[in-house]
Amino acid sequence: MADGEYKPGLEGVPATRSNISYVDGQAGILEYRGIAIEELTAHSSFLETAHLLIYDHLPLVKDLEEFTEAVREHRRVKYRIIDMIKSFPESGHPMDALQTCVAALGMFYPIQEFSHDYVFGTVTRLLAKVPTVVAAFHQMRQGNDPIPPDDSLDRPSNFLYMLSGKIPDPKLARIFDQCLILHAEHTVNASTFAMLVTASTLANPYSAIASAIGTLSGQLHGGANEQVMVMLRQIGSVGNVRPYIEERLAKKQKIMGMGHRIYKVKDPRAIILQKIVEELFETFGHNKYYDIALEVEKVCDELLGSKEIYPNVDFYSGLIYDKLGIPEELFTPVFAIARIAGWLAHWREQLSDNRLFRPTQVYTGLRNQPYIHSDRRHPNSSHELH
Amino acid sequence: MADGEYKPGLEGVPATRSNISYVDGQAGILEYRGIAIEELTAHSSFLETAHLLIYDHLPLVKDLEEFTEAVREHRRVKYRIIDMIKSFPESGHPMDALQTCVAALGMFYPIQEFSHDYVFGTVTRLLAKVPTVVAAFHQMRQGNDPIPPDDSLDRPSNFLYMLSGKIPDPKLARIFDQCLILHAEHTVNASTFAMLVTASTLANPYSAIASAIGTLSGQLHGGANEQVMVMLRQIGSVGNVRPYIEERLAKKQKIMGMGHRIYKVKDPRAIILQKIVEELFETFGHNKYYDIALEVEKVCDELLGSKEIYPNVDFYSGLIYDKLGIPEELFTPVFAIARIAGWLAHWREQLSDNRLFRPTQVYTGLRNQPYIHSDRRHPNSSHELH
Numbered sequence: 104m105a106d107g108e109y110k111p112g113l114e115g116v117p118a119t120r121s122n123i124s125y126v127d128g129q130a131g132i133l134e135y136r137g138i139a140i141e142e143l144t145a146h147s148s149f150l151e152t153a154h155l156l157i158y159d160h161l162p163l164v165k166d167l168e169e170f171t172e173a174v175r176e177h178r179r180v181k182y183r184i185i186d187m188i189k190s191f192p193e194s195g196h197p198m199d200a201l202q203t204c205v206a207a208l209g210m211f212y213p214i215q216e217f218s219h220d221y222v223f224g225t226v227t228r229l230l231a232k233v234p235t236v237v238a239a240f241h242q243m244r245q246g247n248d249p250i251p252p253d254d255s256l257d258r259p260s261n262f263l264y265m266l267s268g269k270i271p272d273p274k275l276a277r278i279f280d281q282c283l284i285l286h287a288e289h290t291v292n293a294s295t296f297a298m299l300v301t302a303s304t305l306a307n308p309y310s311a312i313a314s315a316i317g318t319l320s321g322q323l324h325g326g327a328n329e330q331v332m333v334m335l336r337q338i339g340s341v342g343n344v345r346p347y348i349e350e351r352l353a354k355k356q357k358i359m360g361m362g363h364r365i366y367k368v369k370d371p372r373a374i375i376l377q378k379i380v381e382e383l384f385e386t387f388g389h390n391k392y393y394d395i396a397l398e399v400e401k402v403c404d405e406l407l408g409s410k411e412i413y414p415n416v417d418f419y420s421g422l423i424y425d426k427l428g429i430p431e432e433l434f435t436p437v438f439a440i441a442r443i444a445g446w447l448a449h450w451r452e453q454l455s456d457n458r459l460f461r462p463t464q465v466y467t468g469l470r471n472q473p474y475i476h477s478d479r480r481h482p483n484s485s486h487e488l489h
Numbered sequence: 490m491a492d493g494e495y496k497p498g499l500e501g502v503p504a505t506r507s508n509i510s511y512v513d514g515q516a517g518i519l520e521y522r523g524i525a526i527e528e529l530t531a532h533s534s535f536l537e538t539a540h541l542l543i544y545d546h547l548p549l550v551k552d553l554e555e556f557t558e559a560v561r562e563h564r565r566v567k568y569r570i571i572d573m574i575k576s577f578p579e580s581g582h583p584m585d586a587l588q589t590c591v592a593a594l595g596m597f598y599p600i601q602e603f604s605h606d607y608v609f610g611t612v613t614r615l616l617a618k619v620p621t622v623v624a625a626f627h628q629m630r631q632g633n634d635p636i637p638p639d640d641s642l643d644r645p646s647n648f649l650y651m652l653s654g655k656i657p658d659p660k661l662a663r664i665f666d667q668c669l670i671l672h673a674e675h676t677v678n679a680s681t682f683a684m685l686v687t688a689s690t691l692a693n694p695y696s697a698i699a700s701a702i703g704t705l706s707g708q709l710h711g712g713a714n715e716q717v718m719v720m721l722r723q724i725g726s727v728g729n730v731r732p733y734i735e736e737r738l739a740k741k742q743k744i745m746g747m748g749h750r751i752y753k754v755k756d757p758r759a760i761i762l763q764k765i766v767e768e769l770f771e772t773f774g775h776n777k778y779y780d781i782a783l784e785v786e787k788v789c790d791e792l793l794g795s796k797e798i799y800p801n802v803d804f805y806s807g808l809i810y811d812k813l814g815i816p817e818e819l820f821t822p823v824f825a826i827a828r829i830a831g832w833l834a835h836w837r838e839q840l841s842d843n844r845l846f847r848p849t850q851v852y853t854g855l856r857n858q859p860y861i862h863s864d865r866r867h868p869n870s871s872h873e874l875h
Contacts, residue, residue, distance in 0.1 A: 109503040112689065112844035116502060117495040122854025137858030146860050164863050186576040190569040195596025202696055203592040206703065210581025210589070291850045297686040297700055303498065304679050304707025310588055314683055314700035317592065321690025323845045364847055458498035459709045461750055464677045468508025472523030474532050477550050 109465045114364075118296060118460075123156060123448045124288045128365040133372065135288055136160070144375050149283040150174060150230070150258055153444035156288050157226055157451055170227065171258075177231035178252035178261070180204075181211060185239060185249060193244040197436045198320035200240040201233070202313050208232065209309030217454050225308050226447050233443050234258075237436040238265035259283065262440070267428055274386060275427055278379055282420055285372045286438055288445030294318040294325065298446050300460040302453050315446045316439055325442075328417035328434040331360040332425055335392045335399075344398040352406060360418035361403050362411075369413040376419035383426055396422055495851045500750075504682060504846075509542060509834045510674045514751040519758065521674055522546070530761050535669040536560060536616070536644055539830035542674050543612055543837055556613065557644075563617030564638035564647070566590075567597060571625060571635060579630040583822045584706035586626040587619070588699050594618065595695030603840050611694050612833050619829050620644070623822040624651035645669065648826070653814055660772065664765055665813055668806055671758045672824055674831030676751075680704040680711065684832050686846040688839050701832045702825055711828075714803035714820040717746040718811055721778045721785075730784040738792060746804035747789050755799040762805035769812055782808055 110116050125134045133140045136155050143152050147161075154162045154170050162170060184204060191200055212228065215221045239249035242265075250265045259280040263271040271279075291299070298315035302308065319325035338347050351358060363370055384393050400414055424434050496502050511520045519526045522541050529538050533547075540548045540556050548556060570590060577586050598614065601607045625635035628651075636651045645666040649657040657665075677685070684701035688694065705711035724733050737744060749756055770779050786800055810820050 109506060111506075112846050113499075113502075113504060113848035114844075116499075116848045117851045118499060118848035120495060120497075120851045120853050122852065125852050125854060125856060134856065134858070137855035138860050139857075142860035146862065161861060161863070161866060163866050163868060167863070183576040183578065187573050190572040190576070191593070192569065192596050194599075196599065199592060199595040199693070199696065202699060203589055203596070206585060206589040206592050206699065207577070209585040210578050213580075213582065291848050293686055293690050293846050296846060296848060297683050300679055300683040300686060301700060301704040301707070304704050304710035304712070306703050306707035306710075306712075307585070310585065310703030310706055313588060313592065314687060314703050317692050317696030317700050318687040318690055320696055321687070321692035324690035324692075326690070326692075364845075458500075459750075460498050460679050460682060462499035462502045462504035462677050462682060465503045465506045466508065466511050467506050468511065469523030470511060470520065471525075472520070474524050474528035475547060476532065477547070477553070480547060480549050482549060 118291055119299060119449075119453070120456075121290070121449070121452060122159070123445070123452060124290050126290050126365055128363075128367050131366065131368040131371045131374075133289070140285060140371060141375060144281050144284050147284060148258075149280045149287065149441070149444070152284045152287055153230060153447075156444050156448040173223070173227040174231045174258070175254055177228045178235050178254070180232050180235050180239070183211075184208070184236065185243075188236075188240050188243050188249075191240065191244070195240075195244070196320070197237060197240055197432055198316065198326070198439070201237055201436050201439060202316040202320070204236040204240075205229075205233065205309055205316055206313040207309075209307045209313075212307075212309065214305070214307035222451055226451075229308070229312060229443055229447060234262040234440050235265065237433065237440060238262060241266060241430075241433060263427065263429075266433075271427070272387075275383075278383055278423065279427055281379055282376070282423055282437075283441040285375060285416065286420070286441035288442070288448065291449075292324065293321075294442065295446055295449050299449055299453050302450050303457055303460045305457070308447075308450055311450055312443065312446055315442070319439055319442065320435060325435045325438045327359060328421050328424075328438060329431050331417050332392075332421040332431050332434070334359045335395050335422070338395050338399070340391070341394050341398045344395060345402050348399065348402045348406065358399070358403055358407075358412075360415055360421070361407065361413065363413075363415040366413065366415065367411040370415045372416040373414045373418055376416065376423065377414075380419050380422055383423060387426065390422075390426060392422055392425065504677055505685060505835075505839070506842075507676070507835070507838060508545070509831070509838060510676050512676050512751055514749075514753050517752065517754040517757045517760075519675070526671060526757060527761060530667050530670050533670060534644075535666045535673065535827070535830070538670045538673055539616060539833075542830050542834040559609070559613040560617045560644070561640055563614045564621050564640070566618050566621050566625070569597075570594070570622065571629075574622075574626050574629050574635075577626065577630070581626075581630070582706070583623060583626055583818055584702065584712070584825070587623055587822050587825060588702040588706070590622040590626075591615075591619065591695055591702055592699040593695075595693045595699075598693075598695065600691070600693035608837055612837075615694070615698060615829055615833060620648040620826050621651065623819065623826060624648060627652060627816075627819060649813065649815075652819075657813070658773075661769075661813055664769055664809065667765060668762070668809055668823075669827040671761060671802065672806070672827035674828070674834065677835075678710065679707075680828065681832055681835050685835055685839050688836050689843055689846045691843070694833075694836055697836055698829065698832055701828070705825055705828065706821060711821045711824040713745060714807050714810075714824060715817050717803050718778075718807040718817050718820070720745045721781050721808070724781050724785070726777070727780050727784045730781060731788050734785065734788045734792065744785070744789055744793075744798075746801055746807070747793065748798040749801040752799065752801065753797040756801045758802040759800045759804055762802065762809065763800075766805050766808055769809060773812065776808075776812060778808055778811065
C-alpha cells in the first residue's frame with residue numbers, strides 16, 4: 104500500500120456503508136433516515152426517534168407503545184450494579200463510571216445468536232439502564248442513596264427526577280427530550296466508529312457500547328461540551344468576551360464549542376438549540392451566561408467567520424443543561440444518554456452485514472535488526488528512557 | 490467520496506503510520522521494532538520485549554531493572570477494585586470482568602498532561618494490574634479470596650501462582666513468558682485499532698485499553714483461542730479427526746485455529762509455538778490433545794493447503810495454556826495480558842502525533858423524507874418491527 108494513500112484520522116475515507124443518517128456540511132443539513140432533524144425536534148420524541156434510527160421507520164402507535172413499555176420495564180438495574188458503584192471513588196469521572204457499568208452489564212447478559220428478540224432486548228435494556236446508572240453514580244458520589252426510577256414518569260422527566268429528586272416542569276422535560284433528539288446520531292463519529300470496530304469482532308454489545316462511551320469521553324469528542332460552560336463561567340461578563348477571545352486567538356488556542364470538522368456553515372443542531380435556548384430563558388427567566396454566549400458568537404463570527412468556524416452542537420447545549428440544573432460533569436454522560444440510540448442503530452446495521460475491521464499500516468520503522476544481548480548494549484547506542 | 494473506494498472492514502486501507510511491528514504475510518515474517526520474533530522468543534523476556542515495543546529500544550540493564558521494579562510495585566490493586574469484583578456475577582465472562590476493571594481504573598488515575606512520568610506510570614501500572622485482576626476474578630468467582638501477588642516471584646511465575654496458589658516449575662514459567670512475547674503485538678489488529686480510535690479523542694488510557702479489551706473479546710478476534718481447545722475436546726481422539734474435519738468442511742464451517750487474514754503461509758508464531766509444545770510435552774508428559782492437534786494440522790494441510798489456510802497463533806497456544814493448568818475461559822484474558830504491551834506501544838505512538846479518527850461513510854439511505862404523524866402511519870407503509 105503506497106504511503107501516499109494514508110489519510111491521518113481516516114479523514115475522507117469511507118469506513119462503512121450506512122443508511123442511518125445523512126449530513127451535508129456545506130448546506131448545513133442533518134437527516135435521520137431521511138427525515139430532517141428540524142422536523143423530528145418539532146414533532147417527535149427521543150424514544151420515537153430512537154426507534155426510527157434503530158428500526159429504520161417511524162413506529163405505528165402500538166409499536167411505539169410496546170417499545171416505550173419495554174424501555175420503561177428495563178429502567179431498574181440489578182442490586183449488584185448498585186453495589187459495584189458503591190466501590191467507585193467519589194472523585195471518579197462520571198464517564199469512566201458509565202463505561203465501567205456498561206461493560207459490567209455484559210456479565211449479566213451474555214451474547215446470543217443475533218435475532219429479533221435479542222436485538223430488541225439489548226436495545227431496550229441499554230436505552231433504559233444508561234440514564235439510571237448515570238443518575239445513580241451522581242447521587243451516590245454525594246453520599247446519597249440512588250433515587251429509584253419512577254414508572255409514572257416519561258423518560259426525560261424520570262431522568263431529571265432521578266438526578267434531583269424533583270419532578271420537572273413538563274416544558275423543561277420536553278426541552279431536554281429535544282436536546283436528546285439532536286444528539287442522538289451523527290454518522291461515523293469517533294465513538295460510533297470505535298463501537299463498530301468492537302462489534303465487528305462479534306464482541307457482546309455491552310462491550311461495544313462501552314468502547315463508544317470511552318471514546319465519547321475524550322475532550323476532542325463528547326468531552327468538549329463540558330468545557331463550553333467552564334469557558335462561559337471563566338469569562339464571567341459580556342464585557343470580558345472580546346479580550347478573552349482575542350487573547351486565546353493570539354495564543355492560537357481553540358474557542359470551545361466553535362467549529363466542526365464536518366460543518367462549514369453553522370451546525371444545524373446549533374441553530375435549533377439556539378431557538379430552544381431563547382424559548383427556555385424567556386419562559387423560565389434570564390441568565391447572564393446566555394448573554395455571554397451570544398456575545399461569544401458575535402465576536403467569533405467577526406473574527407473567525409471567514410475561516411468557516413461557527414458554533415457547534417456543544418455551544419448551546421451546555422447552556423440548556425446548566426439551566427435544567429444538570430452539573431457540568433454530567434454533560435458528556437447526557438450526550439451518551441442520547442447517542443446510545445445512534446450507537447445501537449449502527450450496531451444493528453453492522454451485524455446485519457458484518458466484516459471484521461482490520462486495516463493496514465504504513466510501516467516507517469527499521470527492518471532486520473539483531474537482538475543485542477544486554478551485556479553488549481551501550482547507552483549511546485540506545486535512546487533515552489523516554 | 491465515490492462508492493467504489495469503500496473497502497469493507499477497511500481491508501488494505503492504511504489507518505496509521507507506525508514503526509512498532511512489521512509483518513509479511515507472504516514470507517511469514519513478524520518483527521517487533523525490526524527484531525524477529527524468533528530472536529526475541531529465544532533470548533528476551535516478556536517485560537524486556539514490552540519495553541522494546543513501548544520505548545522503541547532494548548533497555549540497558551539498569552533501565553530494565555527500573556522498569557521491572559516499577560511493574561512489580563504496581564501489582565497490587567486498590568481494595569475498592571476487589572470490592573467491585575465481589576459484586577460481579579460468578580457466571581460473568583472473565584473478559585467482561587477485565588474490561589470492567591480496566592475502565593474502573595480510570596476513575597482512580599485521571600488523565601494528565603502527556604509527559605514522560607505520566608506515560609511511565611500508566612504503562613507500568615497497566616502491565617502490572619491486568620494480570621492481578623484476571624487472577625482475582627478467577628479466584629473470587631469460585632468463592633475464594635484473591636491470592637495477593639508474591640513480590641519474590643517474577644512476572645510469569647507470579648501470575649501462575651495467583652491463578653493456582655502453586656509456584657510453577659521455572660521451565661513452565663519460561664514457556665508461559667515465551668507465549669506472552671509471541672502475543673504481545675501484531676500491527677493494527679481490531680483491538681489495537683479500537684484503542685487508537687478511543688485514544689485519538691484524548692480519552693484517558695484506561696478507557697482506551699478498555700475498548701481494546703472489549704474488542705479482543707469477540708470470537709472473530711481474541712475469543713477464537715478459547716474455541717480451539719473446545720474443538721480438540723469435542724474431537725476426543727486421533728481417529729475422529731478426519732471425519733470431524735470433513736463434516737465441517739462439507740457444511741462450509743470454519744476449523745478453529747486455522748487461517749489468518751494476513752498470513753498466506755504458516756503463521757511464524759505457530760511455528761515457534763509448535764516447537765515449544767514439543768519441548769513442553771517431552772519434558773512434562775504427553776497429552777492426547779497434542780496428538781489430535783497434529784492430526785488436525787495434517788488433515789487440514791491435505792484438504793485446505795492449496796487454499797493458503799494454515800494453523801494460526803491460536804492453534805497451539807490453547808494446548809500450551811491447557812497444559813499449564815490455565816482454564817479455557819482465561820485463554821483470551823491471557824492474550825490480553827500479553828497484548829497490553831502492543832496496545833500501550835500504539836497508545837504512546839498515537840499520542841505523539843495525534844489526529845482524531847473521523848472517517849466518512851457511503852450513504853445508501855433515503856433523502857428528504859417527511860415526518861408522518863402517528864395517526865397517519867399505516868402498517869403497509871412501514872416495515873415490520875424487526
